[in-house]
Amino acid sequence: MSFIADLHLHSRFAYACSKSLNLTNMAAWAKVKGINLLSGADFTHPAWLAELEDNLTPVADGYFQFDDMKFVLGTEVSCVFSQGSHSRRVHMLLFVPTFDVVHRIRAMLEGLGSKLSGDGRPIVGIPARELAARLFDIDESCMLVPAHIWTPWYGLLGSKSGFNSLEECFGDMAVHIPAVETGLSSDPEMNWRVSGLKGKTIVSFSDAHSLPNMGRELTVFEGNASYHDLVAGLNGNLVERTLEFFPEAGKYHFSGHRKCSVSQSADETARFGNICPECGRPLTLGVVHRVQELSSETDWSEEGFNRPYTKLVPLIELVAYSMGKGRTAKPVSSAYQRICAELGGEVKVLTQVGYDDLYQVGGEDLAETVTKVRQGSVQITAGFDGQYGVVQPE
């Protein structure tokens, strides 16, 4: 048994997130995508929590049911604190077993002065180590997973966080952090070069701020879609595979300045220094640069902890490409919906459905396009400084 999980999601109550992010739409899109387990998201927000409690039905073996979709209780918080005379901003994913635990966490955060009725991704003003300790004190089956660890501003290992390892951030609590979310701009292979991540389960989720972006990265866990099996999967690396963006497609793969149209590979930054040739200010250092800084000679992927992964281009982009139209064009979205409905969801279409079925349902151009991406026959322009990269079939 295995299940496909997207556990970094937001509701319409998180800043910069679509107003359409409600439970009904999220469950419907999860079916379009072919996802089995979702995070209920943003559980610290009072209005959203009320919706979760009204709609999610707890099921005995540790998950919640809504509209034939399974949910666990998970959220993201933004830890903002100072440590070693640096200010730190690190995003963390929390997973908890029950609404009772949610209420105790909310009380703890309110006691610390967190404002929970604003952003669905609240600011928590205590060091990450202390958050972890308080969380495990409330319930030892709570899970804490650093989010999108490489992104410059809010990633634990990102260029602005100032942390070079989980130990620096979590101290003695680091051993209780089972996993890291790698974010769009890195893939597992890049992470395997960083010895500080050895032994940590590598997971990928979408961090979607709108419905169509759900499932753009996913983790396939072993077991049944439940909180127990999620905990076991994170603790024991029971991951069958992760489904990934091409890391170049993420917003922070290379270093650069978006406003100055300057994009640099890590080698170029090493050669020219970390200064923008246009404006003279320091560049936003991307994920490749940080991975290179923190990587060691030893590649621990040889040691049995690595899991296979598949690089995907979102199906809507491939449909748009094969039709020669933009991804927001009406005929593109109706073709996308029809193809997903007829062929068992986006994940299956991208990873499993054979050429003949793709041809019959989506036409020759789509069958060719999907096959090219599967073979890695793509043209790539890397993203940098907040600008998405472009990956297109060759």
Ligand SMILES: [Zn+2]
């Ligand atoms: Zn975040």
Ligand SMILES: [Zn+2]
């Ligand atoms: Zn510049």
